[in-house]
Amino acid sequence: MRRFEYFEPASLPEAVALLARYQGRAQPLAGGTDLLVELKEQLRRADCVVNIKKIPGIGELSFDARKGLRIGALVTAREIEVSPIAIKHYPSLVQAARELGSIQVRNRATIIGNVCRASPSADTLPPLIADGAKVSIHGARGMRSVLLEDFFSGPGKTVLKPDELVTEIVVPAPPLRTGKIYIKHGRRKAMELATVGVAVTLTLEDEIRIVLGAVAPTPIRAKKAEALLRGRKIDAALIEQAARAALEDCRPISNVRASADYRREMVGVLTRRALKQALDAIR
């Protein structure tokens, strides 16, 4: 690794001030499972690394039946994977967390790190967006809150400014009769990046969100497919129509993991499968 300055700020204002002082040349460190790889492989430059793990109050995972799940910036993928409350109310997020890297990686990697890295294929993003998650952002000018769906601006890019930190994600509590599914498609069972990821959060005859990962520059909602299903009684014929509509919603590229055509095809297959499984999960 190249030489960098290193800080362990003891408060949020101190951390944000450091990020502001280095203007884009400072990188926050939480889990480090992306940052250290990118520093070693010289994909990212840091004159300064700001370890945020000494900041109090940003490591909490808590649930409230009205407000939902609050995931602090230091909460790891592994904590979500084994959390009884997450397993009960946020099963698609838990599934995504389980499929991220290895246990060793998940013991370090944070959910918010996965979000801020903004990889189009990141596993936790489709279920979080499908669940209507919001991110809380702390900056020198105060706090703001952004719907996760609007947080991403491209591969590896977000609306986060260089002197801002995401401190928390809030995921609304699920209404009754809600089914949630995340299906990751890859070539092997573990240590894989998604070729296609599909998350469905379906409340019976009410709201539905379908989110597609790895088939566009950012995770995207399958809005045509959702419009066909929203508020309706869903049967096999409607699922078929929605699966076809989802194909038109995605804009995949070809790369080393799969061709665009294959990805588009799999969006149809996995959307159909995820919708069926979400319905089964409610019944």
Place this chain on the structure above:
Amino acid sequence: MKISLTLNGEKRSLELEPYRSLLDALRNEAGLTGTKKGCDVGDCGACTVLVDGKPLNSCLMLGVEAEGRDIVTIEGIQPAPDRLHPLQEKFMQLGGAQCGFCTPGMIVMAKALLDENPDPTEDEIRFGIAGNICRCTGYTKIVEAIQAAAKEMKK
């Protein structure tokens, strides 16, 4: 920076640059070369150590983050200098190690797995060691060694 930590049960202090990985710090500054450097980017698991009881890739942690932590490496797995851990014994007896490069990480990971779940199924073992790549064994012998060690440890 100077850091203090507990390393295999012993209080140690190390002088580290902040841009040194825990893995490099263990192998160089601490002189413990049992932990192996394979990919150095968190894919292979050869550098697995326990930090406060949790398995992680030491290549993906800064050495300075070990301040105040309790770290166990493969050198700390043996219960006594003249005794082996059941995992070490079973890996030897049942062909769980061939070239041996993945073995330290594999054994540390298996220990973490058995600490949490003393009676794992084959699927749970395979899920647990998904982040430890072995190029030689095809994993079957490793899974069998972990199962045999689990049995031994319950006695």
